[in-house]
Amino acid sequence: MDKKIIELLKEKLENGEIEGVLGFERKQYPEKNGVIFVNHSEGLKRIADSLFNTLNIATYLGKLKGKKVAVLVRGCEERAINMLSVENQLNREEFFLIGLPCQGIVNIRKVKSLYKGEIKNIEEKDRLIIVEGDKGKIEISVSKVLSNSCLDCQRPTSPTADINIEGDTISPDADFLKVKEIESLSFPDRWEMFKNEFELCIRCYSCREVCPLCYCETCFVDSSDPQWVEPGKDVSDIASFHLIRMLHMAGRCVGCGACEIACPEGIKLSYLTSKIAKDVKEAFNYESGLTATQKPALSEFKQNDKGEFIL
């Protein structure tokens, strides 16, 4: 991590301005980088920026309510914090946000599909990842293994962080390319594709739990009276869960892609999250989480809103 930032955080910790720092801990493959809360300056060296920080750190802020915390954030994470603040889930002023120059997130599934052997070690170097294992050593360009959501990222830099660290960021050239491809499919083909994705679902709800904006105390899928969604493996119930969740996410989802990477079955949830982002952008010229005051698209009415969907 940037030396100047470490010094700054040390100072803030020692003079009591903040009670701790929230960031990711770098682990060696196959262990995963996880979120840690550090409350003494000695621990700061454990925190590191990495392409494998696959969660959205905003998910963890609820666990630190009432504490003054410095948080290292990427663009999507800061937008999630703004969104949570708009929805009165936290107080943006309590946090000191340090914006990281985001190079994107690597989806380990993509790495595994390119390396046809047992991976022993993975190193990150500039825009490359170096994979070592029983089939030798190969270098893979980060752009080939980026998370699908990062491919559609419009804003890798934090819009309203307290300070932003300078540096190269990801520069995605695709503009909802995958969504447009799916939209061009015929209805039966599209249903077939989504059905195949949904059939993988084991209903562990990892997608929901890692989502910073899925904070409902009782999720609609857990409600038994009324029972909106039935239990079990029927694809209509599974599709109901994912589609209703997406409707709740429209105009709120920040497109971090944590859900897709967290899914143990590798369901392509980004196909849905990118679609809602695209639709909301087209209908309301809206992007979620740009400020801590901008209301969610579907919570607000403007006279010049397009009303195409109203009969």
Next chain:
Amino acid sequence: MKKIPKAEFIKELSKWGKIFFRTDEGFLENNELSNRRPSKPPKKFVIPQEEIYLLFYRPEQKIVQKEIFRKEEKKVIFGLYPCDAKSIELIDLNFLKDPKDPYYVKRRESLLLVTEACTHPSTHCFCTSLGDSPFDRRGDIFAFGMKDYYLAEPLSDRGREAILWDKFANATEDDGKLLEKAKKEIEKSLEQFDFKNIHKILYQKYKDKIWDELAFKCVNCGACTFYCPTCYCFDVQDVERTNWGYRERVWDSCMFTIYSLETSGHNPRSAKMTRLRNRVMHKFAYYQTSYGEYGCVGCGRCIDICPVGFDIRETLKTLKLEAGHD
């Protein structure tokens, strides 16, 4: 022990039932045997994710109930590593004690477990730390794969009856030595943590503040419980339609908020930390108290699959250190 040519062994077993082979993803039909512990456990063969067992309907004014016993076809689970075979034995402890679960009994009787010695432990494996071995003889038949042969022996009546063992040659002393050598090598290659008395430490540390720290990472999704070979919790639900419906049981997870939610609205495990603690306690303390065995086989799947990097080995190690043990 018998020495049986590979193709012949498979042929013999296929007479008993449909064979499901160990693959990278799970246990599947008509597949080549893989050299890795499958990412999914064989749990679905004993506890399907969704099981309908009662049908009810209302012809005119009466209510009719009909119990559903599915016809179970005979299946051979081929090439389970000893940890997976043990996991089924651990689930047995719960479902085959009195009163026995009749649906479980029926499914269990339709299975022949053919265990193969594990020669390719994964990076997250820790079975030896729990006092087990990748060469443990478990299941109905134990086999050790060599180049063209299997060294195999039956361990149960079902295993003894599955194959005409007499028609195959006995393994030689050299074969036995080879097996012993492989066993030592593989056992040595695994990292050892010694969790043998961890239940005592867990009971002692139940109220310790350390749990908040340990549970910080966990977001309480159910991935670990669904991928765990020994987690068997289920939820019973009635699915209602107009004038008919059915009762089914589906996988449940102690990580979910509604798992312990009571009708009154009270939730004895409302805090996320308490749910994680309960999972660890159940595996490594309560199961030990109830059945004399840990509810974990050290397969490491929960570590593989966890989206937030929670590592059960780290948790147990930290608790041991906190309690003043090395």
